Amino acid sequence: MTTIPLLQASSAPHKILVTQESPWARWILTLLALSFLSLFLLLPLVAVFFEALKKGWDVYIAAITEPDALAAIQLTLTAAAIAIPLNLAFGIAAAWAIAKFEFRGKSILISLIDLPFSVSPVVAGLIYVLIFGLQGWMGPWLREHDISIIFAVPGIVLATIFVTVPFIARELIPLMQAQGTEEEEAAIILGANGWQTLWYITLPNIKWGLLYGTILCNARAMGEFGAVSVVSGHIRGLTNTLSLHVEILYNEYNSAAAFAVASLLALLALITLALKTFIESRVAQKTSR
Amino acid sequence: MSTFKQYSVLPGFNLALGFTLLYLSLVVLIPLSAAFIHSAKLTWPEFWSTVTAPRVIASYRLTFGASFAAAVVNAFFGLLVAWVLVRYPFPGKRLVDALIDLPFALPTSVAGITLTAIYAGNGWIGQYLEPLGIKVAFTPIGVFVALTFIGLPFVVRTVQPVLEDIEKELEEAAAMLGATRWQIFRRIIFPTILPALTTGFALAFARAIGEYGSVIFIAGNIPMISEITPLLIITKLEQYDYTGATAIAVVMLVISFILLLIINLLQWWVHHRGIKV
Numbered sequence: 001m002t003t004i005p006l007l008q009a010s011s012a013p014h015k016i017l018v019t020q021e022s023p024w025a026r027w028i029l030t031l032l033a034l035s036f037l038s039l040f041l042l043l044p045l046v047a048v049f050f051e052a053l054k055k056g057w058d059v060y061i062a063a064i065t066e067p068d069a070l071a072a073i074q075l076t077l078t079a080a081a082i083a084i085p086l087n088l089a090f091g092i093a094a095a096w097a098i099a100k101f102e103f104r105g106k107s108i109l110i111s112l113i114d115l116p117f118s119v120s121p122v123v124a125g126l127i128y129v130l131i132f133g134l135q136g137w138m139g140p141w142l143r144e145h146d147i148s149i150i151f152a153v154p155g156i157v158l159a160t161i162f163v164t165v166p167f168i169a170r171e172l173i174p175l176m177q178a179q180g181t182e183e184e185e186a187a188i189i190l191g192a193n194g195w196q197t198l199w200y201i202t203l204p205n206i207k208w209g210l211l212y213g214t215i216l217c218n219a220r221a222m223g224e225f226g227a228v229s230v231v232s233g234h235i236r237g238l239t240n241t242l243s244l245h246v247e248i249l250y251n252e253y254n255s256a257a258a259f260a261v262a263s264l265l266a267l268l269a270l271i272t273l274a275l276k277t278f279i280e281s282r283v284a285q286k287t288s289r
Numbered sequence: 290m291s292t293f294k295q296y297s298v299l300p301g302f303n304l305a306l307g308f309t310l311l312y313l314s315l316v317v318l319i320p321l322s323a324a325f326i327h328s329a330k331l332t333w334p335e336f337w338s339t340v341t342a343p344r345v346i347a348s349y350r351l352t353f354g355a356s357f358a359a360a361v362v363n364a365f366f367g368l369l370v371a372w373v374l375v376r377y378p379f380p381g382k383r384l385v386d387a388l389i390d391l392p393f394a395l396p397t398s399v400a401g402i403t404l405t406a407i408y409a410g411n412g413w414i415g416q417y418l419e420p421l422g423i424k425v426a427f428t429p430i431g432v433f434v435a436l437t438f439i440g441l442p443f444v445v446r447t448v449q450p451v452l453e454d455i456e457k458e459l460e461e462a463a464a465m466l467g468a469t470r471w472q473i474f475r476r477i478i479f480p481t482i483l484p485a486l487t488t489g490f491a492l493a494f495a496r497a498i499g500e501y502g503s504v505i506f507i508a509g510n511i512p513m514i515s516e517i518t519p520l521l522i523i524t525k526l527e528q529y530d531y532t533g534a535t536a537i538a539v540v541m542l543v544i545s546f547i548l549l550l551i552i553n554l555l556q557w558w559v560h561h562r563g564i565k566v
């Protein structure tokens with residue numbers, strides 16, 4: 001008889017402790033984690049804006065409104081504006097084929113889509129030089145027809161597309177796989193055609209995933225450095241993206257201007273993180289409801 | 290056809306798969322094959338002597354060594370951060386959680402110049418390390434710092450969901466049977482998160498090996514000492530040594546393909562971990 005109260009007595013105060021560490025251990029672990037994050041993430045973020053504004057607002061404004069900077073902004077936006085719609089179309093097509101159908105070699109296809117993530121950005125740039133550069137496969141033909149791709153805008157766009165290929169597809173594939181095919185099948189059986197099904201059934205279902213993938217794709221497209229650096233040729237005002245402009249200014253020891261331009265990209269990163277968090281909380285709300 | 294694809298009432302398979310394969314071939318597969326085909330211009334001994342030249346070997350040593358060290362540090366602190374985020378309440382937690390992905394979102398050139406500014410001799414951290422005789426910027430330690438920054442989200446984001454899914458019942462049962470908290474962590478929690486932790490480590494390592502933008506500013510790029518392999522490819526390209534650049538690129542591609550294979554196997558391990566338990 002004595003065993004019952006004993007068990008209750010020992011388990012009641014114990015229960016709070018068993019799946020948790022002692023308060024001081026929790027306090028130390030939290031402090032350690034937050035110090036590491038402050039040192040490695042927060043400090044660099046603060047430093048960008050601090051260095052950018054070190055010489056005052058006038059220098060800052062001048063650095064981001066000079067013609068070369070404006071040309072860099074324009075080129076960065078252009079490259080993203082071309083790369084994102086193409087990768088959106090690719091992402092939707094790939095996810096439709098992979099998530100809605102069963103076919104052989106599917107897992108190989110999924111791995112191939114992820115391939116650009118595991119290729120060094122420098123190698124990504126190099127392979128386009130090997131094809132379109134003067135000594136490349138298509139070099140003589142391109143020169144005859146007076147088309148330049150490497151050290152010109154098309155090369156930058158191509159390199160940007162390469163490094164951002166997987167972003168939208170890899171968001172959509174698991175999402176559409178989880179949603180299954182019942183709704184689309186019902187639409188088809190009720191007489192809708194394929195495009196109607198895609199437009200009225202599938203796309204509304206995946207809109208948050210699409211937005212999420214697009215935001216990540218955009219951040220990488222606008223910020224890519226290595227791949228673009230190889231194919232760009234660094235011609236100021238012509239083939240300079242924002243990321244490359246930062247490098248040029250920095251190498252000219254124009255630190256304040258470099259950080260001013262860098263702060264624009266850091267701002268883009270912050271907006272990306274905010275939107276990403278917002279979408280994640282929207283999706284979490286939806287699934288919990 | 291029936292052996293290749295199962296029947297479905299849904300239309301658009303041929304169009305969707307056709308477009309996917311065409312796009313992937315034009316943008317990714319054919320360009321990548323160019324590297325392998327171009328490197329075939331070299332005979333095997335030429336290829337071998339290019340990719341094993343002393344300066345290239347030194348760059349492998351730095352790239353792989355610094356990437357490994359950074360991935361180890363990230364595995365430790367990434368696990369700690371994921372643990373604290375999942376288990377302990379503290380003010381500003383959502384903000385901290387959002388900030389974890391900063392290295393994904395921040396362009397690498399911005400990360401590069403900022404880390405250099407912080408760790409230079411007159412920088413916020415550098416000025417305290419310099420008197421101690423520790424030089425970070427323009428040394429191999431700088432490469433390590435940049436790669437740690439770049440790799441952090443990988444470990445946190447792979448371990449976090451697994452920690453969230455852990456069943457508390459197992460821990461409770463172990464505690465009732467008299468296990469200490471440390472024993473529970475070592476014998477129950479750690480084996481459960483090990484596949485995810487290894488995957489995160491491999492992802493951080495793979496990313497670090499190819500990293501260029503954030504490293505070149507802080508590395509100082511001294512041949513034989515602080516020159517990473519991707520930079521060597523660029524250096525060769527700038528000297529119009531396309532074949533030499535391609536040979537090194539092929540070595541890097543082969544290594545990334547092997548890592549990709551290992552990561553795929555690890556992810557399979559993460560997903561099938563539940564069956565054994």
